[in-house]
Amino acid sequence: MEYAIDIASWLLLIAGGVFVFIGGVGALRMPDFYTRMHAASLTDTLGTILILLGIILQAGLSLAAIKLAAITVFLLLTCPTAAYALANAARLSGLTPERRVSDAEET
Amino acid sequence: MVTLFGVFLLTLLVITAFGIVRAQHLFVAVMLSGIFSLQMAAIFFILDAADVALTEAAVGAGVATVLMLGALALTDDRERGPKRHRWAPIVVVSLTTLMVIYATFDKPRLGDPEAPVHQHVAPWYLEETPRLIDIPNVVTAILASFRGYDTLGELFVIFTAGIGVLFLLANPSKRGALSLLPSAEAEGLRHHLVPRVVGRLLVPFIVLFGLYVQFHGEYGPGGGFQAGALISAGFILYALIEGEGAALRAMSFRLLRGMIAGGALLYVGVGLAGMLLGGNFLDYSVLADNPIAGQHLGIMLVEAGVGLTVTGTLLTVFHAFAAREQRR
Amino acid sequence: MYFAATIAILLTMSLALARALLGPTVFDRVLAVNMFGTKTVLLLSVIAFLYGRPDFLDLALAYALINFIGVLAVLKFVQDYMLRHQDTDL
Numbered sequence: 416m417e418y419a420i421d422i423a424s425w426l427l428l429i430a431g432g433v434f435v436f437i438g439g440v441g442a443l444r445m446p447d448f449y450t451r452m453h454a455a456s457l458t459d460t461l462g463t464i465l466i467l468l469g470i471i472l473q474a475g476l477s478l479a480a481i482k483l484a485a486i487t488v489f490l491l492l493t494c495p496t497a498a499y500a501l502a503n504a505a506r507l508s509g510l511t512p513e514r515r516v517s518d519a520e521e522t
Numbered sequence: 523m524v525t526l527f528g529v530f531l532l533t534l535l536v537i538t539a540f541g542i543v544r545a546q547h548l549f550v551a552v553m554l555s556g557i558f559s560l561q562m563a564a565i566f567f568i569l570d571a572a573d574v575a576l577t578e579a580a581v582g583a584g585v586a587t588v589l590m591l592g593a594l595a596l597t598d599d600r601e602r603g604p605k606r607h608r609w610a611p612i613v614v615v616s617l618t619t620l621m622v623i624y625a626t627f628d629k630p631r632l633g634d635p636e637a638p639v640h641q642h643v644a645p646w647y648l649e650e651t652p653r654l655i656d657i658p659n660v661v662t663a664i665l666a667s668f669r670g671y672d673t674l675g676e677l678f679v680i681f682t683a684g685i686g687v688l689f690l691l692a693n694p695s696k697r698g699a700l701s702l703l704p705s706a707e708a709e710g711l712r713h714h715l716v717p718r719v720v721g722r723l724l725v726p727f728i729v730l731f732g733l734y735v736q737f738h739g740e741y742g743p744g745g746g747f748q749a750g751a752l753i754s755a756g757f758i759l760y761a762l763i764e765g766e767g768a769a770l771r772a773m774s775f776r777l778l779r780g781m782i783a784g785g786a787l788l789y790v791g792v793g794l795a796g797m798l799l800g801g802n803f804l805d806y807s808v809l810a811d812n813p814i815a816g817q818h819l820g821i822m823l824v825e826a827g828v829g830l831t832v833t834g835t836l837l838t839v840f841h842a843f844a845a846r847e848q849r850r
Numbered sequence: 851m852y853f854a855a856t857i858a859i860l861l862t863m864s865l866a867l868a869r870a871l872l873g874p875t876v877f878d879r880v881l882a883v884n885m886f887g888t889k890t891v892l893l894l895s896v897i898a899f900l901y902g903r904p905d906f907l908d909l910a911l912a913y914a915l916i917n918f919i920g921v922l923a924v925l926k927f928v929q930d931y932m933l934r935h936q937d938t939d940l
Contacts, residue, residue, distance in 0.1 A: 524900070527897075530860055530864075531860070534863065537871070538867060541870070549876055549879075553870060553876075553879040553880060553924075554871070557866075557867060557886050563890065563909075563913070564893055567894055567897060567909060568897060572906050572909060575894075576909045576912060579909060579912060579913045580912055580913075580916060583913070583920060584917075584920055587920050587924075588920065588923040591923055592927070595927055595930060595931065717922055717925075721922065724915065728915045728916075731911065731915060735908065735912065742906075742908060743905070755915070755916050758923070759922065762919070762922050762923055762926050
């Protein structure tokens with residue numbers, strides 16, 4: 416049983432780490448603000464949840480697990496809201512997404 | 523391995539510092555200094571200094587960024603370029619840096635048990651705290667009780683800062699002047715539904731968490747300074763979302779001034795109560811039947827005073843900046 | 851296993867810092883600061899566990915709440931700035 420928890424924890428932590436790193440690379444390499452925002456916010460939330468779940472499994476049933484669950488809930492609420500607010504503000508300030516006409520549309 | 527993490531963060535810190543210094547647009551500098559505070563909080567945490575990390579995170583990355591943005595709204599947002607190259611300051615700073623680096627060669631290594639600081643002072647505090655004060659968090663014991671006089675000084679520094687801001691920036695507010703403003707600035711982010719809903723959901727939790735940190739300061743990282751920063755962050759969130767008018771109706775300038783003065787008065791009052799009951803100034807042992815209960819009572823009251831003043835000051839400074847810009 | 855997660859988080863922090871230093875518009879920088887903030891919360895949680903001190907999770911919780919306020923403050927002030935200076939772009 417403990418073995419299963421450890422393996423699940425490992426998987427969650429590694430998956431979370433991978434997602435977080437992908438988000439960072441996306442934020443750096445994407446061409447336009449909105450695409451960067453997309454990469455950063457989605458992977459942020461997901462990676463956070465995975466990593467924190469991994470740690471909760473390790474914590475067992477204790478006060479620490481409750482605090483971690485509280486952190487997870489708050490981050491789950493605030494990350495997407497911050498992303499929405501940021502994209503909204505950028506749009507209202509007139510920042511337009513880059514549009515590339517693809518070959519299919521040209522013909 | 524963990525020191526490696528610390529070194530990595532310190533490297534990032536240096537890069538951020540260069541970024542801040544070289545940024546011409548002040549908004550960029552403010553954002554980068556937010557990142558700077560975050561890195562400092564992480565470094566303090568890695569060095570096992572939890573109370574300081576909590577204060578840095580709450581104050582530096584949260585409230586200070588908001589205050590600097592408020593200040594930025596009142597001024598130019600570009601740095602006036604340097605008139606000419608400044609060789610003399612560069613030389614002086616480089617020489618001083620080299621001297622300081624040379625001086626660190628003699629420092630004891632991090633965590634060295636033979637270091638002088640671990641020979642006399644630290645063991646005394648670690649031994650006497652369970653005996654004299656009996657609370658688990660030694661940092662709070664030192665701040666609030668053993669070195670309570672220094673903390674009184676810190677509190678008065680914050681008090682003076684609040685008064686200074688009030689002198690310089692406070693509007694001699696005619697009541698209702700703010701509610702006449704129909705501008706978007708007075709309304710905050712009220713028209714944005716999603717942040718408004720989530721923000722209103724979060725405000726009570728932030729304030730509750732701030733109160734938890736305040737009273738839990740004796741058992742874990744926490745205390746008055748951190749709690750004050752957190753509670754004021756909660757109210758700042760409310761002000762950002764609902765607008766200045768609503769926030770000032772919730773906590774008016776008069777109440778904030780009362781909090782600033784009340785906290786400092788509470789602290790000094792506890793000190794004087796110690797004197798009146800037969801002990802020295804800020805001697806908590808005489809406040810209750812047995813010395814340990816007296817220490818607990820004294821620490822709780824003193825930290826409450828600190829929390830009150832810090833909350834009042836941070837909110838006053840925020841409202842002084844934010845409310846002022848609406849009158850332009 | 852915590853080390854692997856910590857290394858991933860630290861690398862992402864440096865990438866976010868790079869975006870903050872580079873980002874042409876102000877919104878890129880705000881995005882980077884927000885990302886850095888969530889990564890800090892994660893780093894604090896993971897290292898609190900690494901050190902075996904669960905009461906340090908209070909810091910991560912405090913920071914998770916405060917990060918949001920920073921982003922909203924930036925947005926409000928940018929909104930006001932844009933209202934006031936309709937001609938400039940950032």
